Amino acid sequence: MQKSRFLNFSRDYLHSVAKSNGFSYTRLESNRFLNDLSKFGRIDDARKLFDKMLERDEFSWNTMVAGYANSGRFNEAKKLFYETPLKSSITWTSLVSGYCKYGFEHEAFELFWQMQFEGQRPSQYTLASVLGLCSQKGLLQKGQRIHGYAIKTWFDGNVFVVTSLVDMYGKCECVYDAECLFQMVADCKYNAVWTAMLTGYSHNGYGFKVIDCFRNMRVEGVESNQFTFPSILTACGAVLARDFGSQVHGCIVRTGFGANIFVQSALVDMYAKCRDLNSAKRVLKNMEFDDEVSWNSMILGCVRQGLGEEALSLFQKMHSRNMKIDEYTLPSVLNSIASLKVMQTAISVHCLIIKTGFGAYKLINNALIDMYAKQGKLDRAIMVFNKMVNKDVVSWTSLVTGYSHNGFYEEAIKLFCEMRIAAVYPDRIALASVLSACAELTVMDFGQQVHATLVKSGLGSSLPVDNSLVTMYAKCGSIGDANRVFDSMSTRDVISWTSLIVGYAQNGRGKDSLQFYDQMIATGTKPDFITFIGLLFACSHNGLLESARAYFESMDKVYGIKPGPEHYACMIDLLGRSGKLAEAKELLNQMVVAPDAVVWKALLAACRVHKELELGERAAKSLFELEPMNSMPYVMLSNMYSTAGRWEDAARIRRLMKSRGISKEPGCSWMETNSKVYTFMSEDRGHPMRTEIYSKIDEIIMLIKEAGYVPDVNFALHDTDEEVKELGLAYHSEKLAVAFGLLTVPQGAPIRIFKNLRVCGDCHTAMKYISNVYVRHIILRDSNCFHHFIEGKCSCGDYW
DNA sequence: GTAGGGTTAG
Structure with a gap:
C-alpha cells in the first residue's frame, strides 16, 4: 500500500472533471482548475487549459509561470514570464521562488536584485523564498544581506519573514542571531517561528535547548503541529532523552x-536512537503503511546496537515487501555487513547497488x-x-x-598525505585515524x-x-607529552x-599505571576489557604478581568482565x-x-627464560599449528636447544622451518635524525658511515668491558667458538644503531632507537653500561615495550 | 522525518 494513493485519486478526479467539461468554464472556474492542475504537477494539462482560455487575467499568467517554475521547467517558465503582459511582484516572485526551490543560486539572486531595478517590491513571500535558498545552501553572507534589506524595507517586523530569518541563521550555524530574532517575536505565539527556533537548536546539536524551548512553548500555550513534533523528537534522539521523548509521544x-x-x-x-528498540518496533508495527524512512531508522538503530543480523533481516524484509530501497x-545495510563478515552478502548487495543505479x-x-x-578486502575497497x-x-x-586496520600503517599515512595534496581538509575523525597509524609506526615527527x-x-x-594523541605520544616514548595531553x-x-x-x-x-587506575576508579569511570589487559601488562613488566592476581580476580567478580x-x-x-612455571x-x-x-x-x-625445554616444546608445537607461518616459535625452540647444547635438535628445527618455507624476520633497528630514517641490520656493512660506526663499536665494547660488562654468549646462536660468538654479538643491529647515535646525536639529547623484534639480552645489558659510561639517555623501543636506559638502569626493570 | 569515516591491547 502506498501513501500516494489519495494523491492519485485526486489527480484522476481532476483530470476527468476537466476533460468531461471540455475546458469550457468561466474565467474564475478555469483559473481554479489551472491552479489545481499545476499544484498537482499536471503542468502539461494546465498548459492545455491555459491555451484554450479565452480570457486570461493576471492570475492565469502568474499561476502558469509558477507551475513551470515549481516543476523545474525554467525554459518554459522564463519564456512565459517574458510574455506576461502585466508583470507584478507576484509574477517575479513566482520565478524567483522556483529558482530558489531548485537551488539555482545565481539565477535566483540575479532575478531578485533585478526586480528592484524594475521597480517591483518584493513581498514577504519573495524574502521567504530567497532566505529559504540561503538556509538550504548555508549562504550566511547572502542571508545577512537579505536581512539588511528586510530591515530597510520594514519587513523585520513581519513574523513570516522573521521566521525565515530564524531558520536561515539556524541552518547557517548562527544560533545566537536566530535566538535574538526569535526573542523579538516570541510573544506573538506564532507556531512556525517556535518550530524554526527548535529546528535551529536541533540542527546545531543543542538538544537540551530544544527540550527547554519546547517546554516554554507549552507554557506559553503555543500549539504544536506536525512540523514541531518531528523536530523535538529528533533532538530527543540526539541527546538520548528517551523519557522526555516518551512524554512527547x-x-x-x-x-x-x-x-x-x-x-x-x-x-x-x-x-x-535512544536504544529502545522495542518501542521503536511497536510504533513501526502500528503504522498503516510501510514507510521506508521509518524502516531506515529502525535498521540504523539495530546497526548502532550491534545487532547486525537483525538489521540485515529487516533489509531483506523490505526487499521482499517490495519497499523502496x-x-x-x-x-546502514553496508555497515551491518561490515560488522558481520559475510562476503557473499556483501557482493550481492554491491550488485544490487549497481543494478538499482546507486x-x-x-x-x-x-x-x-x-x-x-x-x-x-582492501583491493576491492581501493x-x-x-x-x-x-x-x-x-x-x-x-x-x-x-x-590501518589491515596493518598497512605506512600506506595509511601516505594516503593521508595524498589527501592533503588533493586539498581535502582533514577533520577530527581523519586526524584521530592517522594519529593511530603514527602511534603504530612510532613516527613522532609526523605525529607532532x-x-x-x-x-x-x-x-x-x-x-x-x-585519546589518539595520548597513545601516539606514549607509543613514541614521550610519556610526558602524553600526560600533558591527558591533563x-x-x-x-x-x-x-x-x-x-x-x-x-x-x-x-x-607502578604509575596502577596509580592512574586508582584515580580512574575514584572518578567513577568503569574499566573495560582492554583496561585490564593494560593493568596486567603493567604488573607483568614490573613483577607485581600479587597486584596482578587481585586485578585478575576483580575482573569478573567486581566488573563482570570474563577474562x-x-x-x-x-x-x-x-x-x-x-x-x-608450575602455577602458570x-x-x-x-x-x-x-x-x-x-x-x-x-x-x-x-620456558625459554627458565630453560624448561619440555613445556617449551609443547608450547612451540601448539604455535606451529595455530600460526603455521610464524617464524617465532621455530626460532625460540631452536634457540632453546642451542642454549641447552642440543645442536642437533636446534639444526633439526631450523631444517623443519626451512622445509616449510618459513623464514625468520631479520632483526632490524632504525633511528630518525633530521627527518631521515637510518636502518641497520645485523652485521650490516652497507651504511655510508660504516667505518666510523665499526670503530665506534670497538671503542664502546672496550670501554664498557672496563666498566664490568661481560658478553653473554648464550645469545649468539651458532655452534662456533666463543670469540666468533662474541663478535657476532657486537654487531647486532641495535648496537650498530647506538654507535651511530653516539656519533650523530648531540650530547644531552636522548638517543631514540627502534627495533622490530625484542631486544636481545646481551644488547640489553650492553645498553645499560653504555648509558652509564657515555652519560646518555637511550630510548629503545622494541616490539614489546620501551626501554629507557639511564645511568646504567633500564625502566623495564629487566622484565621484557 | 532517515544516511557514510574515528579513539584504548599483547
Whole structure:
C-alpha cells in the first residue's frame, strides 16, 4: 500500500472533471482548475487549459509561470514570464521562488536584485523564498544581506519573514542571531517561528535547548503541529532523552498527530536512537503503511546496537515487501555487513547497488569502501575508492582507516598525505585515524605535525582525537607529552584512562599505571576489557604478581568482565617471569576459553627464560599449528636447544622451518635524525658511515668491558667458538644503531632507537653500561615495550 | 522525518 494513493485519486478526479467539461468554464472556474492542475504537477494539462482560455487575467499568467517554475521547467517558465503582459511582484516572485526551490543560486539572486531595478517590491513571500535558498545552501553572507534589506524595507517586523530569518541563521550555524530574532517575536505565539527556533537548536546539536524551548512553548500555550513534533523528537534522539521523548509521544497521541507519517517516522527514529528498540518496533508495527524512512531508522538503530543480523533481516524484509530501497537504507545495510563478515552478502548487495543505479552515490560508495576494508578486502575497497569522482574527507578517511586496520600503517599515512595534496581538509575523525597509524609506526615527527595541524585548523579537540594523541605520544616514548595531553582534556572516558595506563606500562612505569587506575576508579569511570589487559601488562613488566592476581580476580567478580585469552596470557607471562612455571601451567589448564597463540607465546617465552625445554616444546608445537607461518616459535625452540647444547635438535628445527618455507624476520633497528630514517641490520656493512660506526663499536665494547660488562654468549646462536660468538654479538643491529647515535646525536639529547623484534639480552645489558659510561639517555623501543636506559638502569626493570 | 569515516591491547 502506498501513501500516494489519495494523491492519485485526486489527480484522476481532476483530470476527468476537466476533460468531461471540455475546458469550457468561466474565467474564475478555469483559473481554479489551472491552479489545481499545476499544484498537482499536471503542468502539461494546465498548459492545455491555459491555451484554450479565452480570457486570461493576471492570475492565469502568474499561476502558469509558477507551475513551470515549481516543476523545474525554467525554459518554459522564463519564456512565459517574458510574455506576461502585466508583470507584478507576484509574477517575479513566482520565478524567483522556483529558482530558489531548485537551488539555482545565481539565477535566483540575479532575478531578485533585478526586480528592484524594475521597480517591483518584493513581498514577504519573495524574502521567504530567497532566505529559504540561503538556509538550504548555508549562504550566511547572502542571508545577512537579505536581512539588511528586510530591515530597510520594514519587513523585520513581519513574523513570516522573521521566521525565515530564524531558520536561515539556524541552518547557517548562527544560533545566537536566530535566538535574538526569535526573542523579538516570541510573544506573538506564532507556531512556525517556535518550530524554526527548535529546528535551529536541533540542527546545531543543542538538544537540551530544544527540550527547554519546547517546554516554554507549552507554557506559553503555543500549539504544536506536525512540523514541531518531528523536530523535538529528533533532538530527543540526539541527546538520548528517551523519557522526555516518551512524554512527547503521549502529547502527540493526545493532540491527534499520531497518524501523521512524518511524526511516526520521527518517533521510530527517536526510540531507535535512544536504544529502545522495542518501542521503536511497536510504533513501526502500528503504522498503516510501510514507510521506508521509518524502516531506515529502525535498521540504523539495530546497526548502532550491534545487532547486525537483525538489521540485515529487516533489509531483506523490505526487499521482499517490495519497499523502496533508497540512499538512506544502503549505508546502514553496508555497515551491518561490515560488522558481520559475510562476503557473499556483501557482493550481492554491491550488485544490487549497481543494478538499482546507486553506484554513483557518495555516501554509499563511502560505506562500500569501509565495508570492504573491514572485511579485509582492501583491493576491492581501493577499487571503489579509485572509481569515485566526488571523493570527500570521509572517502579518504575510510580508506586510511582501512589500511590501518589491515596493518598497512605506512600506506595509511601516505594516503593521508595524498589527501592533503588533493586539498581535502582533514577533520577530527581523519586526524584521530592517522594519529593511530603514527602511534603504530612510532613516527613522532609526523605525529607532532598532525598535532600541529589540529591546533592550527581551529577544529577544536574531541575525545577520540585527544585519546589518539595520548597513545601516539606514549607509543613514541614521550610519556610526558602524553600526560600533558591527558591533563589538558576537559572530559575523559575509559579509553583516555586506558591509553594512559598502557602508555605508562609500555614506558616501564607500571607502578604509575596502577596509580592512574586508582584515580580512574575514584572518578567513577568503569574499566573495560582492554583496561585490564593494560593493568596486567603493567604488573607483568614490573613483577607485581600479587597486584596482578587481585586485578585478575576483580575482573569478573567486581566488573563482570570474563577474562579472555589476552588476560590469561599476561598472567602466564607474569608467573613465568616470577619463576612460577608450575602455577602458570596450572592456570593454563584452568582456562575456560581455548588458549590462543598469545597464551602459548607467553608460555614459550617463560620456558625459554627458565630453560624448561619440555613445556617449551609443547608450547612451540601448539604455535606451529595455530600460526603455521610464524617464524617465532621455530626460532625460540631452536634457540632453546642451542642454549641447552642440543645442536642437533636446534639444526633439526631450523631444517623443519626451512622445509616449510618459513623464514625468520631479520632483526632490524632504525633511528630518525633530521627527518631521515637510518636502518641497520645485523652485521650490516652497507651504511655510508660504516667505518666510523665499526670503530665506534670497538671503542664502546672496550670501554664498557672496563666498566664490568661481560658478553653473554648464550645469545649468539651458532655452534662456533666463543670469540666468533662474541663478535657476532657486537654487531647486532641495535648496537650498530647506538654507535651511530653516539656519533650523530648531540650530547644531552636522548638517543631514540627502534627495533622490530625484542631486544636481545646481551644488547640489553650492553645498553645499560653504555648509558652509564657515555652519560646518555637511550630510548629503545622494541616490539614489546620501551626501554629507557639511564645511568646504567633500564625502566623495564629487566622484565621484557 | 532517515544516511557514510574515528579513539584504548599483547
